[in-house]
Amino acid sequence: MAGASMTxxxxxVAVLLLAGLSHLQCRELLEADAxxxxxxxxxxxxxxxxxxxxxxxxxxxxxxxRFGIDEGARREGTGTWYNTGRRSRGTEGRLRYLYIGREGRxxxxxxxxxxxxxxxxxxxxxxxxxxxxIEFYLANRHVAKTRYHDEYVQLxxxxxxxxxxxxxxxxxxxxxxxxxxxxxxxxxxxxSATLKRARRALRIVRCxxxxxxxxxxxxxxxxxxxxxxxxxxxxxxEVPRSSTTFAGSxxxxxxxxxxxxxLRSTGSIxxxxxxxxxxxxxxTPLVLYxx
Numbered sequence: 001m002a003g004a005s006m007t008x009x010x011x012x013v014a015v016l017l018l019a020g021l022s023h024l025q026c027r028e029l030l031e032a033d034a035x036x037x038x039x040x041x042x043x044x045x046x047x048x049x050x051x052x053x054x055x056x057x058x059x060x061x062x063x064x065x066r067f068g069i070d071e072g073a074r075r076e077g078t079g080t081w082y083n084t085g086r087r088s089r090g091t092e093g094r095l096r097y098l099y100i101g102r103e104g105r106x107x108x109x110x111x112x113x114x115x116x117x118x119x120x121x122x123x124x125x126x127x128x129x130x131x132x133x134i135e136f137y138l139a140n141r142h143v144a145k146t147r148y149h150d151e152y153v154q155l156x157x158x159x160x161x162x163x164x165x166x167x168x169x170x171x172x173x174x175x176x177x178x179x180x181x182x183x184x185x186x187x188x189x190x191x192s193a194t195l196k197r198a199r200r201a202l203r204i205v206r207c208x209x210x211x212x213x214x215x216x217x218x219x220x221x222x223x224x225x226x227x228x229x230x231x232x233x234x235x236x237x238e239v240p241r242s243s244t245t246f247a248g249s250x251x252x253x254x255x256x257x258x259x260x261x262x263l264r265s266t267g268s269i270x271x272x273x274x275x276x277x278x279x280x281x282x283x284t285p286l287v288l289y290x291x
Contacts, residue, residue: 012054013208019050023178023216030204032100033058037128038110040183041098042069051098061104063111068094078151078176078232078254129184130193137185152185153226154286160188165289169198171220173288176232176254179219181205189288222250223269224288231255233263244268259285 013026021029025041029051032039043051055062068088088094097114101107106126113123124134140155148154153173160166166189172180181198206213223235233253235246248264262272269287 012057013212016050016054019047021047021051023212024175024180024183025051027181027201027205028183029054029100030208031128031201032060032102034204035102036200036204038099038101038106038126040110040114040127041100042095043098044095045093048096048098055098055100060100060102061107062098062100063107065091065097065099065111066115067091068096071095078149124184127183128197130187130191130197132191132193133184133187136187148228151226151228153224153288154228156186156189157286157288160190162190164189164287165291166190167195168217168221168290169195169202171224171288171290173224173226173232174220174234177219177234177252179216181216181220221290224290225259225263225269225285226288227257227259227285231257231260233257233260235263235269 013030016026016029017023025043025047028039028041031037041051052062068091070086070088097111099107099111099114101110110123110126113119113126120138121131121134124131136155136159137152140152144150144152144155169181170186170189170191172182172184172186174180175183181201182194184194186194202213202216205216219236222237225233225235227233231254233251235250236252237246237250245267248267251260251263253260258275259272262275263269266272266275273285
């Protein structure tokens with residue numbers, strides 16, 4: 001049933017991408033259309049009309065948040081993706097959340113819970129966030145905000161019992177470059193519930209377009225270097241260990257930093273760490289490998 005629905009959606013999704021919606025927004029729309037979950041999609045004013053037209057054509061239930069969101073409350077180094085947007089009472093001309101699903105009651109409940117800001121467990125359930133990851137998020141909110149610009153990469157890595165490389169489907173850091181198969185902070189890079197969630201999303205994407213699914217894989221494989229508050233860097237392609245070399249053209253960054261420049265000029269993570277002057281920095285930039 002979901003597969004058939006997604007196949008019919010393929011041309012419409014292409015139109016949304018051409019209209020400027022991101023791969024993440026389109027993935028969330030497809031998951032709601034498949035009846036898999038309630039999706040909470042951020043939409044800008046210029047995206048609202050075409051998104052709602054798509055939603056109505058699919059006969060989905062929807063509601064807009066009663067608050068707006070001001071992005072870039074403080075510099076995070078994550079490019080156009082902000083973790084610390086500030087809610088605003090005004091909605092005119094602002095980014096808002098669009099709650100979408102097959103069941104109107106669940107859509108309304110998600111909006112009311114998000115407005116109230118208290119029942120994180122129930123909201124997480126509606127959004128298909130594993131309970132272990134909800135608990136992890138709540139337990140680490142303070143340190144994430146005060147030390148890591150509301151980013152959980154370091155905390156997730158500390159909680160992971162095994163070393164990288166990790167499965168590429170688990171790479172949520174790719175969201176800073178437009179691709180991710182889920183929208184929450186995982187409790188570990190080996191969380192089985194998150195992996196199941198990611199693979200379900202991948203199946204939905206593949207039903208819409210096998211080519212699109214391969215694009216997710218291509219963009220989520222590689223090395224991620226995270227500098228809290230400065231930048232995130234991605235070395236795409238075959239996973240380069242710290243001692244191997246790569247082409248400077250494989251490196252993409254959310255923002256400029258000395259480390260990013262060193263990655264491009266040296267073609268080596270180890271050499272770039274030395275040249276970028278990060279040896280004594282606290283916290284030290286974190287390198288993650290996904291394959």
